[in-house]
Amino acid sequence: MINVCIIFGGKSVEHEISVISANSILNSINHNKYAVNGIYINKNGEITYTDIIKNKSDRLEFKPSKSNKILISVGSENSLLVFNKRKLIKTLRPDVFFPVIHGTSGEDGSIQGLLELMNKPYVGCDVQSSSICIDKIMTKKLIKNAGIRTTEFVEISKDDWVNKKTKILNRVKKNIGVPCFVKASNLGSSIGIYKTNKAKDLSKNISKSFKYASTILIEESILDVEEIEVSVLGNESLTVSCPGSIAPSSEFYDYNAKYIDGKSLTEIPYSRSLKNKSLGVEIHSMSTKAYKELNCSGMARVDFLYGKTIKRNKPALFLSEINTIPGFTEISMYPKLLEHGGLKLEKVIVTLINLAIKKYNLKKKLVTSFD
Ligand SMILES: Nc1ncnc2c1ncn2[C@@H]1O[C@H](COP(=O)(O)OP(=O)(O)O)[C@@H](O)[C@H]1O
Ligand SMILES: [Mg+2]
Structure with missing residues (x-):
């Protein structure tokens, strides 16, 4: 038996999605091969232990317990x-x-970073590629440098915005124009993102975006x-799925269209890539190149x-962005696209753990002392 510990929840606007993703993994993992535990991080950032129960529809479900707190022991x-309540009731030894x-x-x-300090294997990208991919400006700079096409953009720091407002607005109007997208650089879920159709709204939207991040970008x-x-x-060696497309229910794929109204439509495979073969090839090669360029691993x-x-x-x-922990709900694109290619979620989970x-194991072989 391999002990797997799923960490979910989090101090993030995507908290609820994470809970659904974790439960979907819990129900697809092979319980004959893996012993599963859950760590739930609540919205205050507290780390708690979760029981696993069977719900009314006979599905497994993580049941976070408020009183059972987890202490992480590094090394x-x-x-x-x-x-x-200060009494040690259980010790866990997750393998992964x-x-x-x-x-x-x-x-x-x-x-x-925490899992690196704990010296444990974990699914998905490492510290470096995770922190690059969450940052839209860093991602765009690196992929542009690698010759991968991405939209033109202007980056602004809070300091620049306070001191050189007119100069920045002129630069955006000259290099980007409208319509454009004003975006907080390091968030997801379309938070702090404003589609700007009129030049007169630019300044207002930039100020709004700065409420969410200290660096923002304005892109064509x-x-x-x-x-x-x-x-x-x-x-x-990479498995690259076929492309899928999303038709958002709003003017763009905003928070409401992503998670609330349930009216956005998906198409798997993306029909244009079937008609236009060279586009299909380009999507495949750009995906592979970007994944390697940003040093991604796992998924x-x-x-x-x-x-x-x-x-x-x-x-x-x-290329717009790379999500290193994509949604794993029953309707999420990441598992659905792989399933289209014949890889069921259960197999995806085994592969990710392996x-x-x-x-x-490869990293463990590296020398950490000099003699
Ligand atoms: N340059 C752009 N042109 C057209 N639509 C865009 C552009 N950038 C973002 N969008 C729209 O905004 C949505 C959210 O932007 P994205 O950069 O993917 O941020 P997030 O990390 O929040 O998902 C996209 O899914 C798309 O609908
Ligand atoms: Mg996005």
Whole structure:
């Protein structure tokens, strides 16, 4: 039996999605092969132990217990100590961790850093690639440098905005124009993102975006946009899914269209890529190249935008962002795209755990002292 510990919840706007993702993994994992435990991080950031129950529809469910707090013991074999009112009631020895916290504190390298200190294998990207991919500016700079097409953008720090407002507005108007997207650099779930159709709204939207992040970007809008997502699985040799597309129910794929109204439509495979074979090839090769360029491992979902821009009359493919902990709910694109290629979620989970252990074992061989 391999002990797997799923870490979910988190101090993030995607908390509820993470809970659904964790339960979906819990119900798809092979319980004959894996002994599963859960760590739930509540919205205050407290780390608690969770029981596993069977709900009314006979499905397994994590049941976080408020009173059972977890103490993490770095560097020891019994790495998780479960306390109830100062009394040690359980010790856990996970062989591998499976973090499924989306966005802040889970996808940004923090949890991965903790697991590195604990010296344990964990599923997904490492600290470095997680923290690069959560940052839209860093991602765009690196992929642009690698020759991967992405939208033109202007980055602004809070300090610049306070001191050089007019200069910045002129630069945005000259280099980007409207419509454009004003975005907080390091969030997800379309938080702090404002589609700006009129130049007069630019300043207001920039100020709004600065409420969420200290660095923001303003990027050119893709016109009549088609949104494409690809699932990638692997460390060195990669499984790349077919592309799927999403037609958001709102003007763009905002928080409401993503999680609330349930009216956004998906298409698997993305039909344009079937008609236009070279586009299909381009999506595949750009996904692979970006994944490798950003040093991803385990898994990631690579998102693209396809369409024209103010400057470009012919539609083209633009890499938009890379999500290192994609959604794992029953309706999430990451598992659905892989399933289309014949990989059921159960198999995806086994593969991810094996990849995590393989990466850890390779790293363990590195010399850590000099003699
Ligand atoms: N340059 C763009 N052109 C057109 N639509 C965009 C552009 N950038 C973002 N969007 C829209 O905004 C949504 C959220 O932007 P994205 O960069 O993916 O942020 P998040 O990390 O919050 O998902 C996208 O799914 C898309 O609908
Ligand atoms: Mg997105």
